[in-house]
Amino acid sequence: MTIRITKKSSRSGIVGNIEELSGVNLSTCYQCKKCSSGCPVGDLAGSPPSEIIRRLHLGADEELLESDIVWMCMSCETCSARCPMGIDIAAVMDALRALALKKGTPAPEGNVPLFNRALLTTVKLFGRTYDMGMIAAYKLGAHKFLQDTGKFPEMLKKKKIALILPRGSDKKTVRRIFRKTQVKRDSKP
Numbered sequence: 001m002t003i004r005i006t007k008k009s010s011r012s013g014i015v016g017n018i019e020e021l022s023g024v025n026l027s028t029c030y031q032c033k034k035c036s037s038g039c040p041v042g043d044l045a046g047s048p049p050s051e052i053i054r055r056l057h058l059g060a061d062e063e064l065l066e067s068d069i070v071w072m073c074m075s076c077e078t079c080s081a082r083c084p085m086g087i088d089i090a091a092v093m094d095a096l097r098a099l100a101l102k103k104g105t106p107a108p109e110g111n112v113p114l115f116n117r118a119l120l121t122t123v124k125l126f127g128r129t130y131d132m133g134m135i136a137a138y139k140l141g142a143h144k145f146l147q148d149t150g151k152f153p154e155m156l157k158k159k160k161i162a163l164i165l166p167r168g169s170d171k172k173t174v175r176r177i178f179r180k181t182q183v184k185r186d187s188k189p
């Protein structure tokens with residue numbers, strides 16, 4: 001099937017919102033797919049990063065926010081580092097997540113947004129991640145407090161979970177970053 005791309009179709013859908021949120025100009029992407037070939041979850045996702053960009057070009061609407069890669073993406077920034085056009089695709093993924101949260105789009109599988117919130121809450125409170133706090137917040141939110149408790153002693157033994165509160169972080173600076181990000185996000189679409 002031949003797809004005709006007109007000036008109008010290339011600016012329809014959510015592409016404008018995403019460009020504004022991420023500060024990225026997506027029109028410079030020429031579909032070399034270097035981002036997708038380096039993405040650790042590209043093969044597992046329904047649409048790898050280059051396809052997400054292409055769908056935005058073609059006027060994808062809010063259905064794009066339901067793509068599994070939006071929540072599978074680990075913000076490793078490999079895609080951004082590999083892009084010959086300097087497109088910050090990781091920032092595009094952040095923007096997709098922010099828009100998905102704002103629109104209340106359901107995550108395709110699991111409860112990644114809850115995990116995301118639990119992780120960020122501990123960073124905001126303690127200045128860095130705190131395993132126990134994050135696990136407790138996630139399990140409370142998911143109403144699965146007793147799930148996986150059998151693995152706990154072994155993980156403690158292998159020092160995979162830190163019980164004591166993290167120390168030495170610059171909490172003031174971290175909270176200032178959260179405040180600034182919140183103001184920036186609230187002032188965007």
Ligand code: SF4
Pocket residue numbers: 028029030031032033034035036049050053082083084085086087089
């Ligand atoms: S690496 Fe850059 S130019 Fe190539 S497909 Fe990905 S976003 Fe487009």
Ligand code: SF4
Pocket residue numbers: 035038039040041042049072073074075076077078079080089090093
């Ligand atoms: S930042 Fe996300 S989309 Fe980009 S390579 Fe990493 S996992 Fe893939």
